[in-house]
Amino acid sequence: MSADEKESQNLVPKAAAARLSLYLRHLESLRITGASTISSKELARALGVTAAQVRKDLGYFGQFGFPGIGYKIENLIVEIRKILGTDRIWNVALVGYGSLGAALFRYRGFEKQGFRISAIFDNNPAVIGQPVGGLLVKNITALAHAVAEGDISLGIMAVPAETAQEVADALVSAGISGIFNFAPVVLNLPENVAYVSIDLTVQLEQLSFHVKQLREDAPFEDPGPGI
Amino acid sequence: MSADEKESQNLVPKAAAARLSLYLRHLESLRITGASTISSKELARALGVTAAQVRKDLGYFGQFGFPGIGYKIENLIVEIRKILGTDRIWNVALVGYGSLGAALFRYRGFEKQGFRISAIFDNNPAVIGQPVGGLLVKNITALAHAVAEGDISLGIMAVPAETAQEVADALVSAGISGIFNFAPVVLNLPENVAYVSIDLTVQLEQLSFHVKQLREDAPFEDPGPGI
DNA sequence: TAGATTGTTAATCGATTAACAATC
DNA sequence: TAGATTGTTAATCGATTAACAATC
Numbered sequence: 001m002s003a004d005e006k007e008s009q010n011l012v013p014k015a016a017a018a019r020l021s022l023y024l025r026h027l028e029s030l031r032i033t034g035a036s037t038i039s040s041k042e043l044a045r046a047l048g049v050t051a052a053q054v055r056k057d058l059g060y061f062g063q064f065g066f067p068g069i070g071y072k073i074e075n076l077i078v079e080i081r082k083i084l085g086t087d088r089i090w091n092v093a094l095v096g097y098g099s100l101g102a103a104l105f106r107y108r109g110f111e112k113q114g115f116r117i118s119a120i121f122d123n124n125p126a127v128i129g130q131p132v133g134g135l136l137v138k139n140i141t142a143l144a145h146a147v148a149e150g151d152i153s154l155g156i157m158a159v160p161a162e163t164a165q166e167v168a169d170a171l172v173s174a175g176i177s178g179i180f181n182f183a184p185v186v187l188n189l190p191e192n193v194a195y196v197s198i199d200l201t202v203q204l205e206q207l208s209f210h211v212k213q214l215r216e217d218a219p220f221e222d223p224g225p226g227i
Numbered sequence: 228m229s230a231d232e233k234e235s236q237n238l239v240p241k242a243a244a245a246r247l248s249l250y251l252r253h254l255e256s257l258r259i260t261g262a263s264t265i266s267s268k269e270l271a272r273a274l275g276v277t278a279a280q281v282r283k284d285l286g287y288f289g290q291f292g293f294p295g296i297g298y299k300i301e302n303l304i305v306e307i308r309k310i311l312g313t314d315r316i317w318n319v320a321l322v323g324y325g326s327l328g329a330a331l332f333r334y335r336g337f338e339k340q341g342f343r344i345s346a347i348f349d350n351n352p353a354v355i356g357q358p359v360g361g362l363l364v365k366n367i368t369a370l371a372h373a374v375a376e377g378d379i380s381l382g383i384m385a386v387p388a389e390t391a392q393e394v395a396d397a398l399v400s401a402g403i404s405g406i407f408n409f410a411p412v413v414l415n416l417p418e419n420v421a422y423v424s425i426d427l428t429v430q431l432e433q434l435s436f437h438v439k440q441l442r443e444d445a446p447f448e449d450p451g452p453g454i
Numbered sequence: 455t456a457g458a459t460t461g462t463t464a465a466t467c468g469a470t471t472a473a474c475a476a477t478c
Numbered sequence: 479t480a481g482a483t484t485g486t487t488a489a490t491c492g493a494t495t496a497a498c499a500a501t502c
Contacts, residue, residue: 103330194437210421
C-alpha cells in the first residue's frame, strides 16, 4: 500500500498529524538560523520525542529524507505544509466578537500560517456594524450568504456555551467544511465536517490534576508553605 | 492494587483524565435540569464515547456508581472535582497582558471552576501599573515575590514565542507548580513542574489537515465552487 | 423477582519503540 | 571507504472495547 493510500484510509494516527505541526514550527525557526539539514535525532531531541517517532510520523506521508544525510529543512517545510494543507490561504469566518473573539482576530499567528479571518459575525446589536481591521462585524443571519460569496471554508466559534450548537448548525448549513470551537460543549456535527475543539477550562483542570499527581508522587519534595 | 495506588503510580491514561473534565461539564449542566442519576450509557451517549470507557475512566479513581441504578449526579460531581483538584481555589498568575492575556483575564469560565487570576505581569512599561479588574499589572521582575506572598501555584503564559522559555524559567524559579502555556514553543521544564500547552496555530493546522482528509476520502461529495 | 447497570477481567485494537538492511 | 542516517518491519507497550458475574 502506498503512503497516499494509507493517508486517505485514515491510517494516520491523529497524534502523528499533531506532531507534524510541531515539526513544522521548529523547522521554520531553524531556517532563520541558516541551517540546511537536520536529522530525525536532532529534531526529536528539540521536541522531546524519539527519533524513531519522527521518522515514522513522516513515513506515513512519504519519503522525505536522505539516508546518511537527514532531511533538507527547506524541502521538509514545503512538504509538511502540503500535508497539513497550509500551502494555500484559507478564508475563515470568526463567529462571536466578544473578548476572546477579538483577541483571536488580533492574533497574528493565524495569518502567518495562511489562515485569513475574512468575515466576523455576532448576534449582539451593540457590536454589529462595528468596523474592525478593515472588516465590519456582520449579523449572524448573514452567515450563509457571506460564506458562499467569500469562499470561506473554516469557522472559528468564540461564542457562549448556550448558543454554540445553534451557531454550529448555522455554520454547517452555510456549507462550512471545518469548525474550530472554543465553547465548552461537545458539538454534534455531521461526519463530513472537520472539528477541532479547545475547552480552556478543561485544560486548566488537567493542569491542576497533574499538579496534584506530582505532589502525591513526591510527598517529601514539597512540604508546602508554612513549614 | 488499590485505585489510589494506581493513580499515584501514573497508571491513569492521560486521555482518561481529560475525559473526566468533559464528564464534569456535562454533569453540571444536567444538575440544572433537576436530574438525579445518570447511567454510564447516557453519559457516554452525550459525549460521544462508549459506556465501557466511562466506567473504566471512573474506575481508575474509585467506585462511584450503584449497580442497577447508575451514578448519583451530585455525588459524582463532588468526586470528580476532588480527583481533578478543583474542590479548592487555585491562585493563578497571568504573565503577558497583551490581547490574548486580556481576553483570558476577562474570561469568566476560569473563576467558575475555581481558578482565580490573582496577579498579572508584563514586561511592557506601557501596561505596567495599569489597573485591571481590581489588580495592577506588575513588572515581571516582581514575580518571585508575588508568587510567594500570594500563595500562587499556577501560571498562565500569554507571551510571545521569543520570550516564552525565559518567562517559564522565571516562573519555575519563583516556585510555581504548574504552567499553562499559550506561546507556540515546546518549553523545557523540570519534571516536577506540571505543564499544559495550547498552540492555537497547531490546532488550526489540524483542522485544515482534517478538512483535506475528508475531501480526499469523499472525492465525489464536494466538487467545490465553480461547478 | 426481573430488569438494569456497575466494576473489572480478558480480548482487541492502535500507537510507539527498537532494530537493522539499504543507502548516501 | 567508513560513518551516519533513513525507511520500514517486527516487537513492545498502552489504551479501548467487549463480556459478564455481582449487585441493586
